[in-house]
Amino acid sequence: MISFVGAGPGDVDLITVKGRRLLEGADIVIYAGSLVSKAHLDYCKDKCKFYNSAYMTLEEVIEKMVEGEEKGLKVVRLHTGDPTIYGAIKEQMDFLDKKDIQYEVIPGVSSFTAACSAIKSEFTLPSLSQTVILTRIEGRTSVPESEDLEKLASYGASMAIFLSVQQIENVVEKLKRGYKRGDVPIAVVYKATWEDEKILIGTLNDIVDKVKKEGINKTAQILVGDFIDSSYERSKLYDPKFTHEYREAKN
Known part of the structure; x- marks a missing residue:
């Protein structure tokens, strides 16, 4: 299984709990080194192999994924922010689809x-x-x-x-x-x-x-x-004069 994981915007504590757990169990981590904090890698196990995708082509990234999958290893593709926004993951997933390799996408804080x-x-x-x-x-x-x-x-x-x-x-x-x-x-x-x-x-x-x-x-x-920086109307959700499913309006 290949796991595309959103690392969040910078602060390492803004990764999801699921993303952190996948990192901790990973055998291979391919990370976007130009944007992802390297402090995330401190949570990986000692024998985990790291590859900085900033120096790699798409084909080289896929090659490492395929190698890991063939050896039965857990591979994490660590992207900055949320991988579904300007993450260039579609082209990676298309390659994996052609090779019939299973993958998942874990969202992150954008x-x-x-x-x-x-x-x-x-x-x-x-x-x-x-x-x-x-x-x-x-x-x-x-x-x-x-x-x-x-x-x-x-x-x-x-x-x-x-x-x-x-x-x-x-x-x-x-x-x-x-x-x-x-x-x-x-x-x-x-x-x-x-x-x-x-x-x-x-x-x-x-x-x-x-x-x-x-x-x-x-x-x-x-x-x-x-x-x-502008004035705005108060939300209806907490307006005492507004009735909704959970609360009656107050006069």
């Missing part, structure tokens, strides 16, 4: 939720936004034209933008055109939950200067929307 927690906010606020858009700007990996950042911003929803801080000027330019205003709140969270985490809060009008001043050009989440 950097977008970790970043929102870091700024002590909530994406979905009544009267402001009930939608969260996860996206990225085009780079070496293309983005469908229908998902251009400017078009997505025009919805006015809360947004979490991955893998894009290196193009912060371009990001902000597109967001301004989409939101049609420059005072939209924005947060850039560098290495959320890591010891060297940095949080920058501003608006579309001033965030570029703040990011450049700090020299942040990778490993950061960009959160955008009025949920960061």
Whole structure:
């Protein structure tokens, strides 16, 4: 069995209990060394073999998986955050399907939720936004034209933008055109939950200067929307005048 495991955003304690148990029992761990904290490997047994996928091709990763499976070993493919978001796991699973090798996917805490927690906010606020858009700007990996950042911003929803801080000027330019205003709140969270985490809060009008001043050009989440700093309506869930399945309204 091959186990794709989400390691979480940085803090090793944010891996799931199931993910930690799989690591502890693994014979082989193939980890995303450019993003996953190596402290996770301290929980593995002494004879566990480690492979850093940052230096490997897809074919080399699959080769190690197949070798482990043929020897009856437990293999963990350790991804950063949640493996189902920008994890490039589909192409790995397709290879395993062709070879009739069984696998499982263990979810993890994503950097977008970790970043929102870091700024002590909530994406979905009544009267402001009930939608969260996860996206990225085009780079070496293309983005469908229908998902251009400017078009997505025009919805006015809360947004979490991955893998894009290196193009912060371009990001902000597109967001301004989409939101049609420059005072939209924005947060850039560098290495959320890591010891060297940095949080920058501003608006579309001033965030570029703040990011450049700090020299942040990778490993950061960009959160955008009025949920960061605006008034909102109280939730109906705990409103004393609201009746639901578990509680009657109070006059």
